């Protein structure tokens with residue numbers, strides 16, 4: 001605990017910004033960044049570079065967090081925006097490797113903090129390859145996560161190949177959105193898109209109606225670049241009487257997930273009725289949308305969330 005306290009004091013001495021950003025001890029003593037700039041509040045854990053809260057001034061929280069989330073070193077946090085990298089889902093070859101890669105269970109380093117002239121706050125986190133990452137993924141890389149907090153939340157995940165060989169990356173910003181009632185919401189922006197139904201033998205299907213959720217849903221929409229309305233998805237929430245807009249770049253695949261009753265019950269860090277108040281819409285590089293980066297090349301996956 002003393003070590004973590006010292007770490008937080010050192011982070012505040014170097015990176016805290018008056019009226020914008022500071023570091024404090026979070027759940028289980030894990031270091032977290034608190035942001036409050038009058039436009040919005042947000043919270044980010046260094047563990048996983050994980051955004052666990054975003055709330056524009058005068059609005060309800062936009063992200064859903066599991067009240068049973070586990071905050072332990074090396075464990076994924078349930079809710080908010082998990083950073084999925086360098087692969088999405090199960091590892092293509094070795095099923096013993098962690099689901100959704102290792103970025104979400106690794107502690108990130110702070111690289112910069114900025115108070116922007118327009119009142120927004122910017123936090124940049126980074127991670128590089130280590131012997132531990134090489135054991136899971138034998139490549140040299142630099143990964144940065146730039147989080148800009150204002151009335152909108154902008155998240156940019158940049159992969160940089162710092163090695164001598166081409167590598168392939170996949171991933172996602174696996175965002176959990178807070179909704180009033182799953183049966184009184186629908187999602188717009190994926191009409192006409194094809195998707196892989198992960199609950200039906202990965203059969204390919206077409207979205208021929210507005211997306212409503214009345215059962216477990218686990219779909220990977222692909223080639224969403226052309227068909228999606230100007231790159232924006234909209235959650236229409238009739239219970240909270242609001243829309244959430246999700247704009248994305250650097251992505252041609254989108255995942256929509258709701259565990260519904262049985263899967264919710266089966267997850268220890270998820271409340272039995274939690275499926276009623278969340279939906280995941282994930283800006284991804286999944287399946288054929290993975291990116292092949294040559295030495296020196298970079299790729300940025302981004303999501304902008306607003307009300």
Ligand code: TA6
Pocket residue numbers: 076089099100174198218255257282
């Ligand atoms: O993104 C959807 C998904 O891949 C689902 O299949 C489901 O497993 C979900 O992610 C949660 O995965 P997690 O590893 O966080 O339990």
